[in-house]
Amino acid sequence: MTKPVRNPTEPLRTRHVFLDTEVYRRAGFNISNTPFALLATQIKDGRVILHVTDITLAEIQRQLKEAAQAAAAEAKRLTRDFNRIAQLTGEDNVTVRDVDGPALGERAWAGFIDALVKRLRSQTVPALEIPARAVFDRYFAGTPPFDRRGSKEFPDAFVVEALVRYCNNNDVSMYVVSGDAALRRAAAECDALLPLERIEDILAAATAEAGGDLEAIADDIFAAPGFDDQLTAAIQADLDFVDFTYYGSLSDVSILGGELDEVISVDGYDVAAFDDTKIGLILQANTILTVRLHYVDETELRDKDDDIIPTESETSVHTHARLKVYVSIDLRTLRFMETELLTRDLIVE
Incomplete structure (x- = not known):
């Protein structure tokens, strides 16, 4: 395995941090996962102050409730699919508590x-109180986040304006973390705001002066x-905790599970705690996975009680996956103490 390279980073330039709705959504709204737990440690130690806006909270509330209702509906669908498959074996239907x-x-x-x-001791910055004129001036000028034709990023524009005013009123600067390129461009237009893409960038910066x-x-560990x-x-x-999504030519596909075939390389890493x-x-791990699929083979028809029905089959596919993995390592023994696969969604083709 080639020697992994530490991703370039710089020490924290400010301890004020804003996380966009997209960051919470990317984590599945699980703010008890490893990156957020590490962030909580930095907050507890006084190195980071987390900010959130009322608009961000409203977006999270809506999306979290939608995700919960979708999960409940998916549980019912999976139960129906399981019972349909179980009928082929003559087993009784299973019952699942209605959610x-x-x-x-x-x-x-x-x-x-x-x-x-x-745990995260968040401080709320009011964005709903921002005068609409300030945002519409940005909209008509075509400046980020309105710099793309048809862009209607009004919530983000109110958020950016609120963060800028907070920073100016308190003579501070603030990191704006988002996977949304339009929001990062809008933040980059403002002297007080420092755009970053990932929560891991904050963690790496917080340990840069350790x-x-x-x-x-790290070289000794590898x-x-x-x-x-x-x-x-x-x-x-x-x-087992990864959500696989299949895009391909097979019909009515259910993912049965995935297994690791090979870790090809570790291409890079960030220091998140020390x-x-x-x-x-x-770690950014370059891997090959085998994913097992259940699907309906519409080319193979089977007679069951005089009804012609498609045949249900299983197959496996190999897929290339770049995974993010958190590992906590004992410096004395160089053994892993704690691990978590941070990648939670993968596309299978």
Whole structure:
């Protein structure tokens, strides 16, 4: 395996951080996962202050409730699919507790807010109070986030204006983290705002001034006996939590699961945490996976009780996947202490 290269980073330029709705959505709204847990540590230590706007909260509330209701509906669909398959074996139908989607959404939202306030100690910046004139001036001028034809990024524009005013009123600057390129362009137009794409960029910057030669430590870890085996085990352990989406020529496909065939390389890494006893790395692993599919073969017809029906079959496909993996490593033994596969969505073709 070629030597992984640490992704370039610089120390934190400000401790004020805003995370866009897209960041929370990318995490599946699970703000107890490893990146958010590491961010909470930085917040607890006083190195980071997390900001959120009222518009962002409203967007998260709507999307989280929609996701909860979609998950409840998907659970019902999977039960029906399972029972349809079970009929072929003569087994009895299974029953699954009916999930109240709206009630689940309300509970999920309450839990999200509780974690946001208590663990991440978020501070709210009001954006709904921004005068519309300030945003429409940007819209008619065609400046980001309105720099693309047909763009209607009004919520983002109100958010950016609110963050700029907060920074100017408090004489601070602020990171704006988003996978949305339009929002990052809008932030880049403002002297007080510093656009970044990933929450991992904040974590890497927060550890950039940590003591010790971090690259030398990482090199020792990658060269240690058993590193490859530990990484393979870490990825395989969490593959059941990945949501695979199939795009291809097969019909009515259900994903049965995935297995790791090979870790081709570790192409890069970020240092997400560091102290005297352990180091946390976010690795970019280049892998090959085998994904098992259940599908309806409409070319093979079968007679069942005088009805002609398609045949249900299974197959496997190999897919190339670039995975992000968090590993916490004991500096004394160079053994993995904690691992989490951060990639949660993969496309299979």
